[in-house]
Amino acid sequence: MSNSSLPSSGAYLPGATVKYVIETLLTRIVTQEYASEERLPSERQLAQDLGVARNTVREALDQLEARGMIRRRAGSGSFVTYDPDGEASATSPVAADVGPLQLQVMRGIIEPEMMRLAVINMTPRQIEALSVVLSKMEAVQADATAFVRLEEEFHRLIAEGTGNPLLLACYNLVLDARRQAFRTAMYRRHLTPARIAIYQRGYNGLFNAIAARDIEEASEFMKLSLIEDQRILLQED
Amino acid sequence: MSNSSLPSSGAYLPGATVKYVIETLLTRIVTQEYASEERLPSERQLAQDLGVARNTVREALDQLEARGMIRRRAGSGSFVTYDPDGEASATSPVAADVGPLQLQVMRGIIEPEMMRLAVINMTPRQIEALSVVLSKMEAVQADATAFVRLEEEFHRLIAEGTGNPLLLACYNLVLDARRQAFRTAMYRRHLTPARIAIYQRGYNGLFNAIAARDIEEASEFMKLSLIEDQRILLQED
DNA sequence: CTGTATTTTTGGATTGAACCAATTTCGGCA
DNA sequence: TGCCGAAATTGGTTCAATCCAAAAATACAG
Numbered sequence: 001m002s003n004s005s006l007p008s009s010g011a012y013l014p015g016a017t018v019k020y021v022i023e024t025l026l027t028r029i030v031t032q033e034y035a036s037e038e039r040l041p042s043e044r045q046l047a048q049d050l051g052v053a054r055n056t057v058r059e060a061l062d063q064l065e066a067r068g069m070i071r072r073r074a075g076s077g078s079f080v081t082y083d084p085d086g087e088a089s090a091t092s093p094v095a096a097d098v099g100p101l102q103l104q105v106m107r108g109i110i111e112p113e114m115m116r117l118a119v120i121n122m123t124p125r126q127i128e129a130l131s132v133v134l135s136k137m138e139a140v141q142a143d144a145t146a147f148v149r150l151e152e153e154f155h156r157l158i159a160e161g162t163g164n165p166l167l168l169a170c171y172n173l174v175l176d177a178r179r180q181a182f183r184t185a186m187y188r189r190h191l192t193p194a195r196i197a198i199y200q201r202g203y204n205g206l207f208n209a210i211a212a213r214d215i216e217e218a219s220e221f222m223k224l225s226l227i228e229d230q231r232i233l234l235q236e237d
Numbered sequence: 238m239s240n241s242s243l244p245s246s247g248a249y250l251p252g253a254t255v256k257y258v259i260e261t262l263l264t265r266i267v268t269q270e271y272a273s274e275e276r277l278p279s280e281r282q283l284a285q286d287l288g289v290a291r292n293t294v295r296e297a298l299d300q301l302e303a304r305g306m307i308r309r310r311a312g313s314g315s316f317v318t319y320d321p322d323g324e325a326s327a328t329s330p331v332a333a334d335v336g337p338l339q340l341q342v343m344r345g346i347i348e349p350e351m352m353r354l355a356v357i358n359m360t361p362r363q364i365e366a367l368s369v370v371l372s373k374m375e376a377v378q379a380d381a382t383a384f385v386r387l388e389e390e391f392h393r394l395i396a397e398g399t400g401n402p403l404l405l406a407c408y409n410l411v412l413d414a415r416r417q418a419f420r421t422a423m424y425r426r427h428l429t430p431a432r433i434a435i436y437q438r439g440y441n442g443l444f445n446a447i448a449a450r451d452i453e454e455a456s457e458f459m460k461l462s463l464i465e466d467q468r469i470l471l472q473e474d
Numbered sequence: 475c476t477g478t479a480t481t482t483t484t485g486g487a488t489t490g491a492a493c494c495a496a497t498t499t500c501g502g503c504a
Numbered sequence: 505t506g507c508c509g510a511a512a513t514t515g516g517t518t519c520a521a522t523c524c525a526a527a528a529a530t531a532c533a534g
Contacts (some may be wrong), residue, residue, distance in 0.1 A: 032267070077379060094402055094403065094406040095403075097402045098401075098402055098403040102400075102401045102402065102403050102404070103403060105401060105404070106401060106404050106407065108405045109346065109351075109404075110346060110407075111349065111351045113346045115345075117342070119398075163339075164335075164339045164342060164343060165331055165334045165339065166331065166332075166335040166337055166339055166340060166343045166410065166411065166414050167342070167343050167346075169331040169337070169410050170343065170347075170407040170411070171408055173403065173406050173410070175405065176409070177403050178287055
């Protein structure tokens with residue numbers, strides 16, 4: 001069946017299809033569009049809805065299952081196991097022992113250089129992925145949990161953009177610790193809508209700087225983001 | 238054996254096909270039928286030989302890669318990374334994908350600050366532990382493998398000395414990658430006795446600077462050590 | 475109304491066939 | 505000999521179609 005015609009909306013998208021599915025589902029989970037313990041649509045249904053093959057959906061679900069976000073039962077369905085309020089989600093053991101100040105110290109070491117490397121090395125496709133996350137962030141500003149989760153993804157994409165797997169691995173530890181820290185902070189209601197708006201402005205500026213390949217500007221915005229986190233995590237106000 | 242293509246009918250074995258492939262390849266690896274660093278047959282070849290689809294072979298290779306038994310490079314092939322003689326080093330999976338340059342970049346980011354924090358925060362007891370490792374290093378200068386391992390311990394103690402568990406966790410990843418890189422370097426016999434002597438002098442100076450709480454001096458020696466590693470790891474031949 | 479048998483749905487596994495992108499190989503030209 | 509570009513090789517990704525087995529939904533007999 002040598003069929004090279006791409007039927008309408010792409011029947012063979014280049015590279016990032018699985019990632020797209022993961023992102024989509026992850027967003028729906030953290031925004032509780034698919035609530036905890038709820039059943040998600042069947043694989044066949046998701047495939048059709050998202051316009052991809054079931055294989056691709058499966059691959060995405062495999063990874064979500066590995067991350068402990070869902071659980072699957074043959075013949076029954078896939079269910080959300082991620083609990084945004086619950087403290088049980090899979091953080092690496094080390095994350096629990098990290099104090100907010102230690103976290104900020106480490107971020108201060110790694111983030112400035114990471115930002116520089118990312119601005120230099122990010123591909124157009126990666127920048128595009130960044131903008132997708134950014135717009136999702138704008139859509140969920142009312143939900144602090146979802147916002148922080150997307151924020152984390154934003155940072156992770158930057159780390160990926162450096163093209164340095166070692167840096168990415170290290171930064172994943174940093175993000176684990178940050179998630180842990182923010183859980184406490186949010187519990188104390190320090191992440192208000194007003195603050196989220198401030199964050200959003202910062203990330204918009206950061207993205208523009210990246211897209212313009214402006215190293216100094218990007219580095220500056222990164223520092224601001226770091227300082228803003230510091231306000232919340234170290235409760236200096 | 239299927240001469241041409243396995244046509245209709247029988248070609249669908251229930252259940253344990255992937256497991257069978259994994260078992261087969263695992264056996265061939267540990268028996269050194271596929272020796273360490275050796276390239277295994279292409280996925281298409283394996284699929285044909287084992288009478289399964291390439292997808293199935295891929296799934297099996299995915300898992301072997303996750304277990305750190307093999308490493309894959311697009312366009313090049315899959316290579317055995319498992320070394321039956323090698324130390325039980327439990328290298329994290331990420332370490333295999335880190336190039337020497339990427340390693341040095343990451344070290345350049347983290348080590349200078351780490352050194353400063355360590356000089357400030359190390360307890361006398363930790364400094365004592367450092368001196369113990371240092372003297373062990375002098376005793377094993379003839380054995381490059383042992384020397385590198387102690388060197389690693391020396392670095393780890395410094396990371397511990399910062400008192401920052403997050404930094405330590407990140408630096409452990411760095412050390413994993415460094416160990417991997419040095420394995421290759423030693424295989425190429427770049428770590429000569431003369432070089433080891435140079436290292437030893439560097440570490441002695443570094444220790445004295447730490448003991449004297451001289452931040453700038455320590456930072457300087459740290460840089461020298463980094464540059465020396467660079468000579469070995471980035472050497473082209 | 476109940477309990478069982480049948481059908482349908484759902485995840486799981488495998489095949490086969492593209493197409494893409496990074497590498498390597500190789501042939502030919504200077 | 506040395507270099508460069510085309511061609512072949514190789515892993516990476518996605519799609520489509522089956523078949524299987526566990527669960528759930530439904531139909532039906534009692």
